[in-house]
Amino acid sequence: MSEDEHDRQSFRGHVAQMLRLLDPEPEREGLRDTPRRVEKAFATYTAGYQQDPKKVIGDALFEAETDEMVLVKDIELYSLCEHHLAPFFGKAHIAYIPSDKIVGLSKIARVVDIYARRLQVQERLTMQIAHALDDVLEPRGVGVVIEAAHLCMMMRGVEKQNSSTVTSCLLGLFRKDERTRSEFLQLVGR
Numbered sequence: 001m002s003e004d005e006h007d008r009q010s011f012r013g014h015v016a017q018m019l020r021l022l023d024p025e026p027e028r029e030g031l032r033d034t035p036r037r038v039e040k041a042f043a044t045y046t047a048g049y050q051q052d053p054k055k056v057i058g059d060a061l062f063e064a065e066t067d068e069m070v071l072v073k074d075i076e077l078y079s080l081c082e083h084h085l086a087p088f089f090g091k092a093h094i095a096y097i098p099s100d101k102i103v104g105l106s107k108i109a110r111v112v113d114i115y116a117r118r119l120q121v122q123e124r125l126t127m128q129i130a131h132a133l134d135d136v137l138e139p140r141g142v143g144v145v146i147e148a149a150h151l152c153m154m155m156r157g158v159e160k161q162n163s164s165t166v167t168s169c170l171l172g173l174f175r176k177d178e179r180t181r182s183e184f185l186q187l188v189g190r
Contacts, residue, residue: 048117060104090148130169141172
C-alpha cells in the first residue's frame, strides 16, 4: 500500500471514529460510506495546497497595452475556516494597474481558488491573493477586497446569520495614491 493510500485510509478511519462519537447510529445506511465521501470532499476543499500561482498563471502573461486599472469583480470563493473547519463563502474583487504585463482574466479567478482551497482565515486569504498577483505581475499596484459570510459565526457561537466580513489588501498605487484607492473602492461598491 502506498503512503498516500495509507494516509487516505487513516483519514477515513478518523472520520468513522468522529461519526461514532457524534451519532448514536453510526452504522446506518446514510453514514456507511460517509468516511470515504468526506475524505474525497476534503481533498477538493484543500486542493489549493498542491497548486503554485506562478505555474497556474504560466504563460498567460501578455504585453501590457494599457496602464489603466483592470478589475475583476464578484469572483465567488468557498473556503474552510481553519479554527472550526466550517465553510465561509463570498466574493473577491481584484484590481491591478499593469506595469509591463497583463494576465488572462481567468487566471485571477484561479489564483483566488488556489488560496481559498486551503484551511484559511479571511485576512490571510486576502493578503495571499494580493501578494501572489503582485509577485507574478509586478504591477504598479494591486487591490483585493473580499466579502464573506462565515458559518462558524452563523451556525455556532454568536449565531449572527446576517453578518459579513470585509477584508482588504492594498499594495503599490492602491495604498499610496488616494485617488486610485478611491476609484477602486467606488468600483467595487465599498
